[in-house]
Amino acid sequence: MSPAGAFGRVGCSLLTFREWDRLEDALDRVRAHGFDRVDLAIVPGHCDHVDPLALGDGRLEAIAGAFAERGLSVSSVNLHPGGMASSDFALADRRIRATVELARHLGARVLTLPPGPVVAPDQWEEAARVVAARIRAYLEVAERAGITLSLEAPHAHSLAEDVAQAARLFERVADPRITCTLDTSHVQRGNRTPLVEALARLGVPIAHVHLRDTLRGEVTVTPGKGDCDYLPLMEALLRDGYAGDFNFELEYEPSSHAIVERELGFAREHVRRVMQGEPLQLESRVRRQAWFRAVDGAAWIARHPRAFVVAHPRLKAVLRPPVRFARHVRTNWVPYRQVQYRAGWQAGWRVGRMPSDVPPRPMAALPGADLAEIRVAILGCGYTGRFEHGPGFLRLPGVKIAGVCDVRPERAELLASRLGCPSFTDAARLLREVRPALVVNCTREWTHHDTTLMCFDAGADVFCEKILAESLATGEHMVRAAREKGRVLGVNYNWRFLPGVQRIRELRDSGELGKLRMIRALSHAGVHHHVIDLVRHLGGRIRTVSATIHDEPGTRGLEEWDAYAHELLYFPSTWCAATLETEDGVGASLVSSGLLDPKGLLLTLDAVFDDGTVNLSGILDKDALGTLTASTRKKIDLRLRRGDAPGGFALSFQRSIEAFYSAYRRGGEIPVTGADALELMRIEHALVRSSETGQRIVL
Missing domain, CATH: 3.20.20.150 (Divalent-metal-dependent TIM barrel enzymes)
Structure with a gap:
């Protein structure tokens, strides 16, 4: 034929x-x-x-x-x-x-x-x-x-x-x-x-x-x-x-x-x-012409120079010395225009760039901690498990990654191949065969309850992704089960560990600028739950909330959450405007919206002290460092310190994981407990009730 x-x-x-x-x-x-x-x-x-x-x-x-x-x-x-x-x-x-x-x-x-x-x-x-x-x-x-x-x-x-x-x-x-x-x-x-x-x-x-x-x-x-x-x-x-x-x-x-x-x-x-x-077809004939292939190839190289160089090892070896020299010059001597958000977008010129590329390194030993090897398992091999918790726990001293699990076998196998451990598609089988001491729960929020209780029943502690659960009832059950079974339940609120947030916290704790009086934040809806935690982290426990929410689920970034949004806001859609007051007398105003472009704005935060205001701006989906600026009566040092990079969110995950692990191995107080995470859920619940009733809610 x-x-x-x-x-x-x-x-x-x-x-x-x-x-x-x-x-x-x-x-x-x-x-x-x-x-x-x-x-x-x-x-x-x-x-x-x-x-x-x-x-x-x-x-x-x-x-x-x-x-x-x-x-x-x-x-x-x-x-x-x-x-x-x-x-x-x-x-x-x-x-x-x-x-x-x-x-x-x-x-x-x-x-x-x-x-x-x-x-x-x-x-x-x-x-x-x-x-x-x-x-x-x-x-x-x-x-x-x-x-x-x-x-x-x-x-x-x-x-x-x-x-x-x-x-x-x-x-x-x-x-x-x-x-x-x-x-x-x-x-x-x-x-x-x-x-x-x-x-x-x-x-x-x-x-x-x-x-x-x-x-x-x-x-x-x-x-x-x-x-x-x-x-x-x-x-x-x-x-x-x-x-x-x-x-x-x-x-x-x-x-x-x-x-x-x-x-x-x-x-x-x-x-x-x-x-x-x-x-x-004419397009196919044109694409087969030598001149078109040459032009198209050159255009692709111009758009993807790194991929082209990586694909040619000899060229990479030749270019490495001049590229390193050019980076040194660019980092230290070339002026660049910087755009910042400070009550409006502002532009200015600076010379040299702060370092933003620190190679990953194993975590240092933990003095005073019992570092007998413990077995850690990871449930959920999506983006967070694969790129953050998997590498994050692998670098910890005294940790053996004993197994990973995901309902999608190809995800589990890929992460397992990178971590050098077996893969599973059934969590019960992983717990039965691997017998981990600690499980990192990176499953979806509405599965946290069942998977966490399964881990507790298998004798494992849990480090859970935020938020804790999809409803107050299931969150309360998780916290109660951890207490009754004598198990550790930690929750990963990694934005506390952004370098800019950590510096603001240091200023609050030191009293260098006097007492913290007010927090003002504008954020993308996708990080709304992180901002609530930052208010609590920087300003103290929250005692009253008031909110107005304009909700159009079609604009919400996480459609699967629509079924639960009646109880916990989590991802505001069109906008949420909230006012919060802490037990320490700090007032906070939060505005978040799903309509903001995360490439242009994830978060800008003002911390108002007695003696000045510190602004953290420029937190984007590809830049977790942002820029710290201040208008203060005292001169303060806001420069990045060694180790405050790279600029992606992996750094905040690494520091959050290390802080949890250090406390966990020493038997100390972990940064965010299940009870802390449950309190944050109650705050979200109160925001929804306040918007529905028009009343200020006392927690």
Whole structure:
């Protein structure tokens, strides 16, 4: 068969429409683009149109009916069950077996599985052996269902990152019944040889093809806009009797529906012209010209100079000395314009920059503390667990990271590979097998209660992310359970440890500017709960609150919180204006809004003392240092000290973790207890009640 005659075998993966929540809506869009073949993608937490573990109560028939009603056939089921080489394989096993039954019911010909996550070179052989054995174990059940098993290899950031590694993995599999799902972007990525040459190097039958493109190593490029030459590959496959389909699998970072639709339309037209021998679209022809590639490459280098240099080690070595010299000159001698917020945006000129890059270092030993090794586990491997608590606890003396857990196995495996520990998808199993002394709870707020009590029952203390819980009742239960069971419950309010906040606290404690009288803050809604804590941290316990809130949930930054916002404000939407009074006589006025641009303003805070005012401004989503300025009767030193950097929020997490850990190991008073965090929740609750009743609330 010629490529022209095979265009009817071009279909679309539902990964392309992963931003459409309902399976039926995604299928409608596939049909609207003229496809009658579908690659059903099941990637938990990423593409959730179908859950193979929830197919009861007629759901299986409903899914099959949704395909049949639209005249769509299933080319392949593309499943990411979890780590194929993970020690915690029970959940992945259930997903694979359930998906085989689903594929049989839908009449799919191929079940595609991933090769597993990337590992260190010295661990590759063992991981490959485990993956090979596991995939072979499903051959019998797949054959009974009439399904062909296939590995999607090569695939970036996996056990088979390139064609050579994929060929090695297939050699370990050593069974001709296990085939290959070929993703054109991952084959072409980083390779200068044409796509078609990969067929002979892989040495296994091709069961299915995903069509994507690649450019400069990026694999989310629309076909026709990158390096892939599809026609020779298709001709070779069809000449060898290829019986599978060609499915577009377009993935973009969160993008509008209109962009996805436009890019899929472009890709379909490009491949149609390629297969039918018609002239390519003008844009594709232009992109293939040498002059365009040169201009486009130069423009990309201008936009991403660091990425270009990192990709060329020899160039990096040559540029390192002059770059270091240029940084020294820039840091110490070059004037720069500084924009600050002080009751309005103001600009001025300075010379030299404060240091903002301090390399991470292990925490110093803790004199007087018992540093017998303790086992620490991390629940929740999203952004905070992965980038803040994982590295933060790894650097502490006397800590062994004993395990991590997340309901999304790929997240757990990624963090586990970085921390050198096992991964889990079931918290109960982690607690049972690892037996940690301390658990860092980075799960979502509305799961804090159940997971924390589970840890207490397993004999573990808990360091919990803020806020403590989603309701006063569950927060009170957590604090009561910690007290009754004799367990430690700490909460991470890391903004207390911003360098600017710490300096204001030092000024308050020293009395250098007299008594603190007033705090005024303007903040983004996303840090509203931090600002309440800062008022309590700097001004003392809060005794009365008054607030007016204009709430439009559509503007709230965390939609999942809408269900709980009737009790705790947490994320104001349009705006919240509040007045608070502390037991120390400090008055505070807070204004927060979800409409502020976090790149331009997260927080500006004025601390008014008897002898002057200190302003912390310029706290942005990429700058946790900001700028301290003062209008005072006394000369005070507001310069950053050594160690008050880097400028990201990782520093505040590091200091918060260290402060908690130091107190925890010495048996002292931890910075923010569960009782403290519960009091902050009561303040938020009072703000909501005050706005509803129009009254001032006494705590």
